[in-house]
Amino acid sequence: MAWLHNFRRIGSRWAVKVENYLGFVQLGGIHILLRQAMFLG
Numbered sequence: 001m002a003w004l005h006n007f008r009r010i011g012s013r014w015a016v017k018v019e020n021y022l023g024f025v026q027l028g029g030i031h032i033l034l035r036q037a038m039f040l041g
Helices: 008-012 018-040
Strands: none
16 A cells, blocks of 8 residues: 555545545556566566
8 A cells, every 4th residue: 555655646535436536546556566567577
């Protein structure tokens, strides 16, 4: 979860709807995983 706080939108909870917030959390997780995969590859 600490890595996700690097994304301002997730850290400040701007989204009003829970679905939108969870979508941004998922996008942030995908971004982190892809960045790790590119670094290791």
